[in-house]
Amino acid sequence: MDNLLWRPLPLLALIASFLILFYVQDSHTASFFPLKKPHVDDECSLLPYQHYWISSKRIVTPDGIISGSVEINQGKIISIVKGGIPHGNSKQKHVIDYGEAVVMPGLIDAHVHLNEPGRTEWEGFLSGTKAAAAGGVTTVVDMPLNNHPTTVSKETLELKLEATKKKLYVDVGFWGGLIPENALNSSILDGLLSAGVLGVKTFMCPSGIDDFPMTTIDHIREGLSVLAKYKRPLVVHAEIQLDSENHLKLKADGDPRSYSTYLKSRPPSWEQAAIRELVHVTKDTRKGGPLEGAHVHIVHLSDSSYSLDLIKEAKSRGDSISVETCSHYLAFSSEEIKDGDTRFKCSPPIRDAANKEKLWEALLEGHIDFLTSDHSPTLPKLKLFDEGDFLRAWGGVSSLQFDLPVAWTYGKKYGVTLEQLSLWWSKRPAVFAGLESKGAIAVGNHADIAVWQPEVEFELNDDYPVFIRNPSVSAYMGKRLSGKVLATFVRGNLVFKDGKHAPAACGVTILAK
Ligand SMILES: NC(=O)NC(NC(N)=O)C(=O)[O-]
Ligand SMILES: [Zn+2]
Numbered sequence: 117m118d119n120l121l122w123r124p125l126p127l128l129a130l131i132a133s134f135l136i137l138f139y140v141q142d143s144h145t146a147s148f149f150p151l152k153k154p155h156v157d158d159e160c161s162l163l164p165y166q167h168y169w170i171s172s173k174r175i176v177t178p179d180g181i182i183s184g185s186v187e188i189n190q191g192k193i194i195s196i197v198k199g200g201i202p203h204g205n206s207k208q209k210h211v212i213d214y215g216e217a218v219v220m221p222g223l224i225d226a227h228v229h230l231n232e233p234g235r236t237e238w239e240g241f242l243s244g245t246k247a248a249a250a251g252g253v254t255t256v257v258d259m260p261l262n263n264h265p266t267t268v269s270k271e272t273l274e275l276k277l278e279a280t281k282k283k284l285y286v287d288v289g290f291w292g293g294l295i296p297e298n299a300l301n302s303s304i305l306d307g308l309l310s311a312g313v314l315g316v317k318t319f320m321c322p323s324g325i326d327d328f329p330m331t332t333i334d335h336i337r338e339g340l341s342v343l344a345k346y347k348r349p350l351v352v353h354a355e356i357q358l359d360s361e362n363h364l365k366l367k368a369d370g371d372p373r374s375y376s377t378y379l380k381s382r383p384p385s386w387e388q389a390a391i392r393e394l395v396h397v398t399k400d401t402r403k404g405g406p407l408e409g410a411h412v413h414i415v416h417l418s419d420s421s422y423s424l425d426l427i428k429e430a431k432s433r434g435d436s437i438s439v440e441t442c443s444h445y446l447a448f449s450s451e452e453i454k455d456g457d458t459r460f461k462c463s464p465p466i467r468d469a470a471n472k473e474k475l476w477e478a479l480l481e482g483h484i485d486f487l488t489s490d491h492s493p494t495l496p497k498l499k500l501f502d503e504g505d506f507l508r509a510w511g512g513v514s515s516l517q518f519d520l521p522v523a524w525t526y527g528k529k530y531g532v533t534l535e536q537l538s539l540w541w542s543k544r545p546a547v548f549a550g551l552e553s554k555g556a557i558a559v560g561n562h563a564d565i566a567v568w569q570p571e572v573e574f575e576l577n578d579d580y581p582v583f584i585r586n587p588s589v590s591a592y593m594g595k596r597l598s599g600k601v602l603a604t605f606v607r608g609n610l611v612f613k614d615g616k617h618a619p620a621a622c623g624v625t626i627l628a629k
């Protein structure tokens with residue numbers, strides 16, 4: 117009997133020594149209990165480990181482009197080493213060598229309409245963030261419309277947050293909405309801001325959505341006085357409907373299938389009128405002014421003439437103001453939009469080629485702060501493709517998945533560099549939206565990374581894997597682009613690789629504190 121009890125001893129000793137060995141090898145992961153590795157939900161990432169190195173000959177860092185490797189552990193960048201693959205016992209190290217492919221900070225798209233809850237047939241958190249991940253976009257900031265109800269109170273933000281569960285492939289922050297109701301009742305606005313929106317968005321013209329009414333400059337001033345306390349921005353759709361008689365006449369007489377009819381119905385003077393009112397108010401955002409702490413950001417600038425001059429002037433006198441333009445204003449011009457092709461309808465409208473040149477110039481010179489997509493999709497039937505009626509079709513361009521290749525392809529002519537791309541698409545939007553630990557490949561930051569091949573071209577044909585909900589509404593379908601995204605990492609999780617997504621959606625919501 118005794119004998120039988122002692123017989124397994126050698127085996128137990130063997131197991132014990134194996135455990136000790138394992139503990140020593142694994143101790144760098146600092147686990148308290150040696151066999152219990154930190155919890156890794158292996159569904160979140162296409163990698164089976166959390167501590168690894170990404171190496172490449174072209175890593176875009178704030179200090180320039182380096183050849184070397186980025187060490188990632190538990191979702192963060194923990195070291196950046198110049199030179200080849202890191203030394204040491206390389207068998208123990210997980211190194212992903214991307215060779216010549218570019219390793220860049222993931223893109224931050226601060227202007228997207230994901231339309232959930234309420235209009236998920238237009239887009240939605242799942243399809244929208246899958247598209248983002250496939251395009252190297254690691255964070256998006258969602259607009260307070262065209263979801264239903266719109267995000268204009270603490271309660272409606274809660275509905276949105278509830279709707280995100282298990283649907284986010286990338287991290288998502290939220291803009292709230294400034295409408296007359298909450299502008300005149302600051303406790304609603306306070307509630308919305310306390311609940312964590314990164315700032316609020318308002319329309320100075322009809323938004324096309326019933327539960328998102330437009331505001332006047334007086335509402336905007338009220339809103340800014342609340343925002344000043346939180347030091348969060350007001351983002352503004354800056355167009356004021358002028359000459360409505362001309363507008364109605366065009367509607368009655370112009371050919372609705374002709375893009376020029378639509379273009380004439382929304383002239384640059386609309387943008388200029390709105391921006392003129394805004395810069396009058398932003399005077400008070402200067403140091404020592406009554407609105408110090410508030411900031412005005414003009415979304416989707418299209419007019420590169422007088423509107424831009426007004427913004428430049430306001431900036432130079434010290435107002436707290438910034439401006440974005442969008443991919444489609446830099447990629448397309450009105451001359452090339454064919455009759456009836458309402459995929460290109462958006463507001464403000466895409467203007468002529470000379471205007472586009474000046475937008476590029478302003479971007480390159482730093483007068484336009486950063487880029488966004490204004491991804492604002494809808495159902496194909498609301499684009500009225502059969503009639504091709506520009507005046508009645510839904511306005512909005514769909515492009516979230518193509519932010520990176522579009523800026524690269526259309527920027528080639530202007531000599532755009534990788535560093536400029538990451539400034540316009542990562543660093544500056546991160547600072548603007550208050551996204552700490554994002555926007556740059558730097559030690560301590562989230563490991564939000566896009567890996568892509570700038571030289572590889574592809575055609576956006578029907579065989580191309582497009583993840584937005586309704587690809588046919590995108591103005592980019594049929595275009596040839598360069599810049600193929602190979603892999604996307606969100607907080608260290610490899611969420612997209614070679615056309616496939618991780619099994620589970622593990623992006624998080626970003627709320628301001
Ligand atoms: N309701 C919208 O989504 N509008 C958007 N539509 C565009 N840009 O055509 C926008 O941002 O103004
Ligand atoms: Zn807008």
Ligand SMILES: [Zn+2]
Binds near residue numbers: 229259490491492
């Ligand atoms: Zn928009």
